[in-house]
Amino acid sequence: MKYFALIIFSILTGLISTAQINPLFVEQTARQADSLKIIARQTNNDTIRMSAFRDLTLYYLDFNSDSALLYSKQELPIAEKLNMKLWKADAYDLNSVVLSNLGQYPESLKMINAALAIAKDESSERNIWHINKFTTTGDARKARLSMLATIQLDKGGLYRSTQDFEKQMIVHKECLETASLINDFTIITIVQLNLGNLYRDKNMQDSALYFYNESISNSAKCGFRKYASSAYNGLGEIYMRRNNFQLARQALDSAYSASTQLNNQGELASYNSLMAQLLSKFNEPDSAIVYANKGADISKQTGSVRNIIKAYGVLAEIYRKQNRFDSAYKYLELTSITKDSINSMDKMKQFQNIGFDAQIKLQELEKERIETKGKTRTISMLGGLLVLVLLALILYRNNRQKQKAKLKIENAYEELKSTQQQLIQSEKMASLGELTAGIAHEIQNPLNFVNNFSEVNSELVSELVDEVDKGNTEEVKALANDIKDNSEKINHHGKRAGDIVKGMLQHSRKGTGQKELTDINDLCDEYLRLSYHGLRAKDKSFNAQMKTDFDTSLPKIKVVSQDIGRVILNLINNAFYAAPLLPKEGFKDPAYRHIPTVWVSTKKEPDKVLISIKDNGPGIPKEILDKIFQPFFTTKPAGQGTGLGLSLSYDIVKAHSGELKVNTKSAGAGWDGEGEGTGTEFIISLPIS
Amino acid sequence: MKVLVVDDEKDIKVLFEQRFRKEMRNGEIELSFAFSGEEALNFLHNHDQEAVLILSDINMPGMSGLELLRRIKEEHHVPPPVVMMITAYGDADNYKTAMSLGADDFLTKPVDFVSLKEKLKAIS
Numbered sequence: 026m027k028y029f030a031l032i033i034f035s036i037l038t039g040l041i042s043t044a045q046i047n048p049l050f051v052e053q054t055a056r057q058a059d060s061l062k063i064i065a066r067q068t069n070n071d072t073i074r075m076s077a078f079r080d081l082t083l084y085y086l087d088f089n090s091d092s093a094l095l096y097s098k099q100e101l102p103i104a105e106k107l108n109m110k111l112w113k114a115d116a117y118d119l120n121s122v123v124l125s126n127l128g129q130y131p132e133s134l135k136m137i138n139a140a141l142a143i144a145k146d147e148s149s150e151r152n153i154w155h156i157n158k159f160t161t162t163g164d165a166r167k168a169r170l171s172m173l174a175t176i177q178l179d180k181g182g183l184y185r186s187t188q189d190f191e192k193q194m195i196v197h198k199e200c201l202e203t204a205s206l207i208n209d210f211t212i213i214t215i216v217q218l219n220l221g222n223l224y225r226d227k228n229m230q231d232s233a234l235y236f237y238n239e240s241i242s243n244s245a246k247c248g249f250r251k252y253a254s255s256a257y258n259g260l261g262e263i264y265m266r267r268n269n270f271q272l273a274r275q276a277l278d279s280a281y282s283a284s285t286q287l288n289n290q291g292e293l294a295s296y297n298s299l300m301a302q303l304l305s306k307f308n309e310p311d312s313a314i315v316y317a318n319k320g321a322d323i324s325k326q327t328g329s330v331r332n333i334i335k336a337y338g339v340l341a342e343i344y345r346k347q348n349r350f351d352s353a354y355k356y357l358e359l360t361s362i363t364k365d366s367i368n369s370m371d372k373m374k375q376f377q378n379i380g381f382d383a384q385i386k387l388q389e390l391e392k393e394r395i396e397t398k399g400k401t402r403t404i405s406m407l408g409g410l411l412v413l414v415l416l417a418l419i420l421y422r423n424n425r426q427k428q429k430a431k432l433k434i435e436n437a438y439e440e441l442k443s444t445q446q447q448l449i450q451s452e453k454m455a456s457l458g459e460l461t462a463g464i465a466h467e468i469q470n471p472l473n474f475v476n477n478f479s480e481v482n483s484e485l486v487s488e489l490v491d492e493v494d495k496g497n498t499e500e501v502k503a504l505a506n507d508i509k510d511n512s513e514k515i516n517h518h519g520k521r522a523g524d525i526v527k528g529m530l531q532h533s534r535k536g537t538g539q540k541e542l543t544d545i546n547d548l549c550d551e552y553l554r555l556s557y558h559g560l561r562a563k564d565k566s567f568n569a570q571m572k573t574d575f576d577t578s579l580p581k582i583k584v585v586s587q588d589i590g591r592v593i594l595n596l597i598n599n600a601f602y603a604a605p606l607l608p609k610e611g612f613k614d615p616a617y618r619h620i621p622t623v624w625v626s627t628k629k630e631p632d633k634v635l636i637s638i639k640d641n642g643p644g645i646p647k648e649i650l651d652k653i654f655q656p657f658f659t660t661k662p663a664g665q666g667t668g669l670g671l672s673l674s675y676d677i678v679k680a681h682s683g684e685l686k687v688n689t690k691s692a693g694a695g696w697d698g699e700g701e702g703t704g705t706e707f708i709i710s711l712p713i714s
Numbered sequence: 715m716k717v718l719v720v721d722d723e724k725d726i727k728v729l730f731e732q733r734f735r736k737e738m739r740n741g742e743i744e745l746s747f748a749f750s751g752e753e754a755l756n757f758l759h760n761h762d763q764e765a766v767l768i769l770s771d772i773n774m775p776g777m778s779g780l781e782l783l784r785r786i787k788e789e790h791h792v793p794p795p796v797v798m799m800i801t802a803y804g805d806a807d808n809y810k811t812a813m814s815l816g817a818d819d820f821l822t823k824p825v826d827f828v829s830l831k832e833k834l835k836a837i838s
Contacts, residue, residue: 472824
């Protein structure tokens with residue numbers, strides 16, 4: 026059934042598309058309309074249904090607005106759903122005309138504008154379904170322009186209905202241009218007729234004649250003769266006004282044949298009324314009355330109030346001329362009654378127009394708003410652009426400055442780094458200088474002995490030879506003993522110098538010692554004794570107390586005992602060095618007798634072993650506290666310290682994953698009582714595992 | 715000539731005794747030794763005006779040679795003993811300080827006994 030419908034539809038539209046008339050204006054016959062109704066009812070194909078509803082709308086448009094509305098209302102949602110652009114525009118257009126015919130002008134205007142928007146959009150030319158509906162050429166652009174011209178034509182009609190003749194003129198001229206572009210004589214014919222009517226109403230006779238004649242000739246060209254009778258009637262009326270009755274009669278004769286041919290009752294009524302006027306002027310009142318009555322009758326049938334008035338007016342005029350005042354009065358009264366009704370209709374129209382005007386105003390406002398919005402948008406966009414450009418410039422400048430600054434900072438940083446390196450180096454060198462001085466002293470002293478004793482020895486050997494020659498055995502023995510003692514001293518001081526160099530190298534030497542389980546208490550005890558006796562041996566005046574407090578629960582831990590021993594020794598040596606030192610300011614209590622003391626203690630904590638080495642010396646001044654672990658830093662007089670002890674110790678403890686901390690209370694205000702609680706405490710913290 | 719030698723190095727005694735073996739035997743020189751500044755001051759207090767020449771090391775624990783020099787020049791005015799400073803540091807600072815404190819000469823280690831002997835001859 027579906028296919029059958031499709032075939033029928035194709036045949037119908039096929040027939041239509043062969044005509045030269047704009048296919049949009051081709052109306053269906055009553056039989057075709059019946060077929061279309063069947064098709065619309067039976068097919069499931071949306072496009073075919075849409076097309077059928079469309080043609081049915083057009084079929085009913087001129088004589089049954091309600092039916093036209095019914096079909097147009099069914100067409101529209103399908104067109105919207107399928108979103109076939111030109112079809113949608115056509116649906117809006119037809120809806121607009123239907124609504125206009127029903128006096129719903131605001132809605133009509135909305136529809137026509139929607140249609141116009143689509144038809145003006147070139148993208149509507151894409152993928153036109155059944156293009157033959159819009160043009161016989163198959164050209165997409167022509168199809169769109171054909172639709173556009175049609176919509177412009179209908180919009181002009183809408184303005185005519187609302188009696189806005191100026192707008193009608195503008196839109197119709199636009200329509201004429203569009204239609205001329207595609208040589209669409211169907212539309213040209215219609216729009217020229219409308220323009221003719223417009224000029225006729227304004228009594229611009231030359232223009233009216235021109236457009237009527239143009240319309241008639243174009244109508245003949247394309248074979249679209251539907252409105253030809255209307256143009257002829259128009260011509261007749263103009264010629265009548267010009268008292269050119271012969272041409273008027275010719276035009277009206279043509280109007281008659283055209284209107285009867287096409288069974289155009291409205292134009293036939295107009296023709297009769299015009300004929301009545303003409304005959305009345307020819308002083309043929311009886312014939313005139315016949316025509317006028319005929320016109321009135323037809324108009325009554327078609328319900329055209331204006332034509333009725335026209336006919337009654339003609340009758341009243343004829344009777345007045347014949348001095349038949351009763352009849353004249355009767356028709357004048359009828360005219361005025363009818364005019365009243367038409368006035369009320371006009372009032373209705375005016376009432377409708379309020380909505381229409383409001384609609385137009387609304388549209389203008391909207392347009393203005395959009396324009397203003399556009400302007401505002403343009404201005405704000407320009408402003409925004411300016412701001413953006415400024416921002417970009419600022420950012421660019423900032424960025425450049427940043428880049429420059431970055432470069433500067435980087436350079437400065439590099440400089441700083443190299444300066445720091447140099448500083449470290451120079452500090453090292455300075456320390457090294459001091460160290461060198463110390464080393465000089467420590468080495469020059471033994472060297473002094475080595476040089477001099479060896480010289481003495483060579484002298485003694487010469488003396489010895491002399492004494493041998495003399496045979497002085499006692500003296501020879503004594504000299505030999507001296508030489509032996511001296512060589513021992515040379516050896517001793519040579520070794521001493523060697524030890525100093527060895528100690529110096531210790532700092533740079535890498536530890537090769539293996540970690541072994543070590544009793545820290547034993548280690549501390551051992552090095553404490555070593556340090557104490559070493560110092561005592563070196564300096565008999567050295568005297569200090571040493572106190573120990575070893576935690577007997579201390580577990581053995583894995584350390585490189587040689588290294589940790591060195592740390593402990595170093596710290597104990599430092600403590601023994603510091604303990605006897607006196608505060609610069611002296612003791613506040615003159616009665617206080619300072620007993621230099623060194624405390625060595627150990628303590629077990631859950632996961633570590635603490636070794637504390639504490640003295641009651643003057644403490645470390647704040648200003649140098651952060652430097653004490655730096656290599657080559659020393660407060661000892663030149664040659665007495667390398668400044669490497671604490672630095673080395675720190676590195677060793679670190680290598681054991683431990684910590685070396687210092688607590689100190691500098692001498693001064695606090696140094697006025699007992700030694701306990703003042704001085705310096707170093708704490709070595711070593712992990713148990 | 716009585717000479718007091720001050721140095722914390724104990725072996726200095728043996729060295730000087732051997733170096734001045736002949737001079738001591740001849741009675742030209744009489745050597746005394748002190749191993750610290752304090753000891754040297756004590757000696758000078760106890761043996762007033764005895765030492766004509768003092769040879770002192772600068773770098774010593776406790777009282778330094780320079781401090782000793784200052785004290786000697788302060789306390790022993792008439793006749794002032796000749797004080798010669800001996801140091802391992804041949805640096806300008808020590809030299810200047812020593813000279814400003816009134817040192818009569820400045821020697822560096824290792825001591826050149828030949829030149830020392832000539833200086834002693836010049837004094838006596």
